[in-house]
Amino acid sequence: MAGAGLVTASLFSPCAIAFNKPKERLGVALVGLGYYSTDLLAPALQKTKNCYLAGIVTGSPEKAEAWKNKYNIPDKNIYNYKSFDQIANNPEIDVVYIVLPPVLHKEYTIRAAKAGKHVFCEKPMAMNARECEEMIRACKDNKRSLSIGYRCQHDPNTQEYMRIAREKRLGNVQLISCAAGYRESRAGNWKVKREMGGGAMYDMGVYALQGARLAAGEEPVSLTAQHVTNRPEIFSDADEITHFQLHFPSGAVASCTGSHGIQTNFLKVNYDKGQLHMDAFSAYNGNKGFSTLGEIRYPVDNQQAKQMDEDALAIMQNKPQLVPGEEGMRDIRIVEAIYQAAKTGKTIKLG
Known part of the structure; x- marks a missing residue:
């Protein structure tokens, strides 16, 4: 397989040096067997x-x-949460993919790294930026790779609107509108429990935030935000709908929504020389749209397969991940500021 021979000992644990022939495929263990894994x-x-x-x-x-x-x-490749650390002794497992509620992401990322395993971690990366920093540090200290499960960044449809912004093919970005949401009605599910990492902003709002950041091609410098609750019997703890507004250094403005109360998925961008409209922009499949430059429609057989293949190849080739921990932490810092803005009603400046 192309690239397999480029594995170097610098990224793998000392015990791996004993193997003369690099692996052609990496073994992945899924941690948490809920809907997304299943x-x-x-x-x-x-x-x-x-x-x-x-x-x-x-x-x-x-x-x-x-x-x-x-x-x-x-x-021998089946573990429970108590026996998890024994995975260190299993050479058949190279990568641990953490698919647990966000409150557990830090713990299992650090445990996996200490066990000598590379980590794929689902979004949102963690509960706060401090936890993100600890996860990044643990992986670096143990010379393990850390990638966040932002499948959309592996999607060529996303990469196209990123390219339009980067190359300024339609001039400067002026206005962005972006929303991602579905109607969550499971009162007991962890997604409506704030202490477990639930809430519309953490779950769906991160998609809208990613859409705005990637379409702008720059990082926001300030923001405002508001929460809306229409079903307090379900959302007594976590946010049902979060609207947030981002201001970018170029003067571009983004109006975004993350929702557990509205089915929505779109991205619109106005440039000074044209426009772009994606609908859907962050679905599991079928993302498509158009811009002044033409149609945006790059079919992907399976986003998750493409994501994991590319992340695994990066490990084998000892190259940086497309979506490293630092990208996940960048979003979490903004998410924390959004909650602060919604709580205080103030404009929050971002460092």
Whole structure:
């Protein structure tokens, strides 16, 4: 496989130096077997070329047995949350993919890094920027790679509107409108529990934030925000809808929404020489749109497979990840400021 021979000892633990032949595929263990792992990541790992489903970590014996039978996972590659650290002794598992509620992201990233495993971590990266810093530090100290699960940055449709901004093919960005949301009605789900990392801003608002940042091609310098709650019987703790407004150094302004109350997914950009409209812009498949330059429609067979293949290849080639921990932390700093703005009603300046 192209690139497999470029693995160097600098990125792998000392024990890996004993292997004369580099791996052609990396073994991935999924941590947490909820909807995203079950319906999306596991099927995607049946399509990947640079990595494969090697193991699982779950607190449910019933799920462990079902996955063992469905994917032919050997008993030695099945862990629970108490035995997780023993994964350090398993050379078949190279990468741990953390698909748990955000409140657990820091703990399992650090434990994985200390066990000598590379880390893919789902978004949002963590509960706050301090936790992000600890995760980044743990991976660097243990010479492990850390990538955040921003699948959209691997999508060529996203890369196209990033390119338009970067190359200023339609001039300067003036106005951005962006929203991502669905209607969450599960009262007991962790996504409506703030202490677990739930809330519209953390879950769906990060997509809108990413859309605005990437379409602008620059980082915001100040923001304002507002929360809206229409169903307090469900959203007594976490935000149901968060509107936020970003101001960029060029003078561009973005009006964004992250929602657990409205089904929406679009990105609109006005430039001084044209416009762009993506609908959808951050869906699992079928992202498409158009700009003054023409249609934007690059079909992707499987976003998650593309994401994991490219992240695995970066590890094997000892190259930087497309979406490293620093990118996840950049968003979390802004998310924290958005909550502060919504609480105080003030404009928050970003450093």
